[in-house]
Amino acid sequence: MMDKEKIKFTDEELVARFQQGDERAYIELVKRYKDRLLNFVYRYLNSFEQSEDVVQDTLMKLYTSAHMYREIAKFSTWIFTIAANLAKSELRRLKRRRVVSIHTMGYDDSEYEIPSEDFDPEKETTSNYGEKQIQEAIDTLPDQFKTVIILREVQQLSYEEISQILGISIGTVKSRINRGRLRLQKLLKDLKVR
Amino acid sequence: MDCYSFDKVISDYIESNLSAKQKQEANEHxxxxxxxxxxxxxxxxxxxxxxxxxxxxxxxxxxxxxMARIERQKQQKESPFIHVFHEYSRVISVAAAVLLFVATSLFVYTSVVLPGSPASVPSASIRSVEPAAALPAAAAGVRPEQAGGVAEKTLPDTNRVQNPDYNSRIMMVNE
Structure with a gap:
């Protein structure tokens, strides 16, 4: 019954159904958001394994805290806020771990990554910029620019949605996006020179 | 408009968010x-x-x-004891190991270091007690010596340790 109808439901309607105990609505939300969230978190963390874990945590949080969602905000904004917060915590944890591993790692040690099928980080994009270069530049951006750039350019969210996710004004979002783009451009130029 | 001002509006220029006047100034620059x-x-x-x-x-x-993670969490909610056990399993194991160590140490201490404790009594003296002979006499109100048996409890504890002939004497009396 629901399988036939699910296309009609908006995200907000699905959450409402899940809040009333319909687990199929939850599964539908998982299907809709797992890859979108992964795309965002992966660009933020630059680690497939850790990013998948963060997306799992985000969707677990949706399962346990769906009752906290109120329809005053778009569901996508709410779920991206959760993912952004978890990704930030994970990045802090990874940075701490990387600092420790610099002292303990041998030359042969490297992180174990299992990228999904059809996903090749080495693949060149349609422009002169390679994905690897772009990712390296994104990683170097200060966090305040990095988050807005990913949400805007990779995730293609509106200024208003970004403003809600990050809890900052639209003016600040616009300013950060502009400065972030200029920084990214400069970083990529520097990378090309090297 | 100069280069610095253009940098400030470059995103708005790309996204066509500039006013007509601003756009003209940018184009001129x-x-x-x-x-x-x-x-x-x-x-x-x-x-x-x-x-x-x-x-x-x-x-x-x-x-x-x-979904497996969700199922696990559901089960943990249904049986909070198991959840607590899983949560604190490491603490519980350490506590159990410490308790076992303390108990073993206490046993060794009382049996080896403390003189006169039951555990330190030589096994031969324990075998020498003949309750079958001593108890019926005591029950009849007869002194053990009169009944031809010697109850171990009538002798001072020091005898067990100090008198090496103690065990053989008891055996002889009982015979």
Whole structure:
């Protein structure tokens, strides 16, 4: 019954159904958001394994805290806020771990990554910029620019949605996006020179 | 408009969010500034590249792993004792190991170090007690010596340790 109808439901309607105990609505939300969230978190963390874990945590949080969602905000904004917060915590944890591993790692040690099928980080994009270069530049951006750039350019969210996710004004979002783009451009130029 | 001012509105220029007046000023600047024109072209290309970055997808077992996690959490909620056990399993194991160590140490201490404790009495003296002979006499109100048996409890404890003939004497009396 629901399988036939699910296309009609908006995200907000699905959450409402899940809040009333319909687990199929939850599964539908998982299907809709797992890859979108992964795309965002992966660009933020630059680690497939850790990013998948963060997306799992985000969707677990949706399962346990769906009752906290109120329809005053778009569901996508709410779920991206959760993912952004978890990704930030994970990045802090990874940075701490990387600092420790610099002292303990041998030359042969490297992180174990299992990228999904059809996903090749080495693949060149349609422009002169390679994905690897772009990712390296994104990683170097200060966090305040990095988050807005990913949400805007990779995730293609509106200024208003970004403003809600990050809890900052639209003016600040616009300013950060502009400065972030200029920084990214400069970083990529520097990378090309090297 | 100068280069610095153009930098401030470059995103709005690309996204066509400038007023007609601002756009005209920007166009006038671009016409006479090759550096800013190049920057604009490069920026447009960069934004295009960002939008066409490959999109990773979750592994095929992503949903089944998630649902398994949810099931585990449900079970933990249903049986809070198991949840607490899982949560503190390491603490519980350490506490159990410490308790075992303390108990073993106490046993060794009382049996080896403390003289006169039951555990330190030689096994031969324990075997020498003949309750079968001593108890019926005691029950009949007869002194053990009169009944021909010697109850171990009538002798001072020091005898057990100090008198080496103690065990053999008892055996002889009983015979």
């Amino acid at each position: 671009l016409a006479q500034c090759p550096a800013c024109s190049e920057k604009l072209a490069d920026m447009s290309q960069l934004l295009g590249a960002l939008r066409t970055l490959p999109r990773p997808v979750t592994r095929p077992d992503f949903e089944s792993r998630l």
